[in-house]
Amino acid sequence: MITTREEWLEARRSGIGGSESPVIFNGRLYGTTITDLYLEKRRVVEAPDISHVPDVQRGNALEGIVAQLYASEYGVEVDAPIDDIDRWNRFFIRNSELPFMFANVDFAVGDVRKVIGEIKCPRVRGFMKVKNEGLHDHYLIQGLHNMAVTGAERCVFVIFSAELWKMHVEVVERDEQVIAKIVAANRDFWECVQNGEPPVEPAPGERAPMAKSDALPSVDGEEVARVDSADFAAAVSQYLEAGDILEDVKTLQSEAKDQIVSLMGNASIAEGGGARVYYKEQAGRKTFDKKALKASHPDIDLSKFEKEGKPFRAFRIYRTNSE
16 A cells, blocks of 8 residues: 555656656657656656646645536536545556556546546646647547556546636547557557666657757857756746746636627627727728838838847746756
8 A cells, every 4th residue: 555655656666657658659748758757767867846836736736626526517426536545546556467557547437447537727828728729639648548557438638727717628538549559659668668778769750849948049159057046946936937827817818808809799889897898990000111112212221221229138038847
């Protein structure tokens, strides 16, 4: 019986979980490459501890609530972990026929071998992206991986936005052909782990879309200063968190605007809810077409009419996914 988080983490090192399967199947996921995962399973490096990350804490805190909301909304009986001990044992599932794989499921509907569930609690932008475009590929791989281990016939993804207090549900049906490919990729990877042979990194054209860290601007030979102070890390985290919140606010505002316009119908001015709303057609903005002038009067030196501002230091920040 697993009784501590450390024991649970050690159990995870003994196989491949559903959230790790996309790394193997695609070669990478976000900032984690298949080589990173190999080194973790070989115990050469420790897996990053993300338990302190706000988005992770948010998801963990909401899982039980969302499971019950789903049960109430769809009129089904849901079996979900009652605490960490329950999660680490009853919902940590192995399969004797696939000893190199395991599944950590968030809940089951009735018999775990029939329907399993995954709960995701992204920010507003992530919620709307899934709602409008469907599940991410790595979600699909995770669900099919867990179905391979449990034998379940379908996996229910419950995507929940705490800000909107809305739920979006996607159901992934069992697909034996894709499951076979996932199992084969995992088996090959685990043989590499057991034999101490690093897996082959996929070629750039074969792997998943690049993570943000791959798109860092060139430093043009300049030295990159390393700042390891806790104050710097805290300031970076605060800045990035603020940026995420701003993006969520923009998404919420855009969604509200679209709904207001829709509810106004054909009206140009509407009043209600303590506000007056104007939605009227305006004349387009006039701009100067420099290219057209140059083409029409190639003899004119336009540089004489250009103004150059004072030099300034541009502040830009990029997630590196290395922390």
